[in-house]
Amino acid sequence: MEKSKVYFTNMHATGKENLLQKLHRLIKTAGIDQINFDKKYTAIKIHFGEPGNLAFLRPNYAKVTADIVKELGGKPFLTDCNTLYVGNRKDALEHLNSAYLNGFSPFSTGCHVIIGDGLKGTDDILIPVEGGEYVKEAKIGRAIMDADVFISLSHFKGHEAAGFGGALKNIGMGCGSRAGKMEMHSSGKPSVSAEDCIGCGMCAKNCAHGAITFTDRKASINHNICVGCGRCIGVCAVDAVQPASDExxxxxxxxxxxxxxxxxxxxxxxHISLVIDVSPYCDCHAENDIAIVPDVGMFASFDPVALDIACADAVNRQPAIEGSLLEKNGCKHHDHFTDVSPETNWRVLIDHAVKLGLGSKEYELVTI
Known part of the structure; x- marks a missing residue:
């Protein structure tokens, strides 16, 4: 089988070409113009960053990507889906406020921001998964599936559950609606903290299956009836409804x-991945520790599997930054991501993606 091409450029800049111009050249050299963008709606999937986190990708990189799509005749928009956990991106209004706070607006990026699964994280569409071992129908944000072309723009970093967050994590977890994220994170159903519940009844009002009842003005969820859609999480004003995270x-x-x-x-x-500000954990954290390795560069490919492997290989070739979590944990596993989060094995994701036909582990790195 022919190796997938992954294109790479480092983070050096000159008076003749700055980093944004290098990213533009990288994307064009990698062959994005092979896609017919003419009048096509184009979803650019990005993580806008939980407010307080400063490791997320700058909006400048999103603007370069959106500008290329427009140059090629497309109609780009930036997108992400609402979170499962309680934070500042759990509904579309807070999510948009967070995106704007972190610099992602039509004025800074040249395109609009659309939250993929709607106001309360319930606007999704069921997509069959051919050959799925665990998922038969994925719950994907409707706006993302309405797009004609899909681009992932990923911040490559560590992740406390997946090992690292790269292209596949950005696509798979990021495009899942709240119910989809529930399905991925959980083998169970949400539950209610009686201590926090104020008995307002909004969870029951929004439950389409009648799974929520009240005793002494405290809600409880019948897991025999609950289907795990997550609507109750999105509407609870006091965050009393909590998702299970037991997968x-x-x-x-x-x-x-x-x-x-x-x-x-x-x-x-x-797919585009930037291996910079390689924080040990996801950008969903409202804080980011110092990077675990020095900045590496920018990568692009049509193959998200090869792209993730190339980025992981590049990170594993770097020395640990003094004082980082990686240095503190040591390098006994000979893999930086496992050293940071020892309970994870990112190769499971890669191997399963290959099995599903998403791409190849074999790649040719083309440096520009």
């Missing part, structure tokens, strides 16, 4: 691969 990391990674297949199957797609 094993290996199965979580396999579900991410299966959700990625649902997102990408049957339409043009292209």
């Amino acid at each position: 094993s990391n290996d199965i979580l990674n396999k579900k991410i691969a299966e959700y990625s297949l649902a997102v990408l199957n049957g339409r043009p797609n292209f």
